[in-house]
Amino acid sequence: xxxxxxxxxxxxxxxxxxxxxxxxxxxxxxxxxxxxxxxxxxxxxxxxxxxxxxxxxxxxxxxxxxxxxxxxxxxxxxxxxxxxxxxxxxxxxxxxxxxxxxxxxxxxxxxxxxxxxxxx
Numbered sequence: 001x002x003x004x005x006x007x008x009x010x011x012x013x014x015x016x017x018x019x020x021x022x023x024x025x026x027x028x029x030x031x032x033x034x035x036x037x038x039x040x041x042x043x044x045x046x047x048x049x050x051x052x053x054x055x056x057x058x059x060x061x062x063x064x065x066x067x068x069x070x071x072x073x074x075x076x077x078x079x080x081x082x083x084x085x086x087x088x089x090x091x092x093x094x095x096x097x098x099x100x101x102x103x104x105x106x107x108x109x110x111x112x113x114x115x116x117x118x119x120x
Contacts, residue, residue: 007043011056011117014039014091020110028067028106032098034060038117042088053084057120058094064110066103074113075100080120 013036020032036058042050059078066073075098083092094117100107 026106055120058117061114066105
């Protein structure tokens with residue numbers, strides 16, 4: 001059976017920024033946004049197959065807590081962005097939005113519990 005070389009993932013998460021919008025009426029959060037900065041390094045072996053952009057998909061999981069609730073809830077979202085390449089290297093940002101939907105109690109805390117990005 002032939003062996004094929006394994007290359008490291010061409011996508012690396014280099015930075016994140018997690019920000020939630022506060023509701024002025026109930027003191028909780030309306031929604032949150034996760035900005036994920038990624039770098040892309042394409043191995044030279046892929047040159048014959050390269051395009052001028054790469055679609056990057058990021059998947060994130062958020063755990064959040066509403067006031068007066070004992071159990072945390074989980075929301076999963078993903079987003080895909082086209083990131084243009086300059087040679088075999090580039091950086092870009094993927095924005096993932098979380099909307100908590102309707103609830104009787106405000107969301108009082110939220111945190112990212114899982115994040116991964118890969119070519120799509």
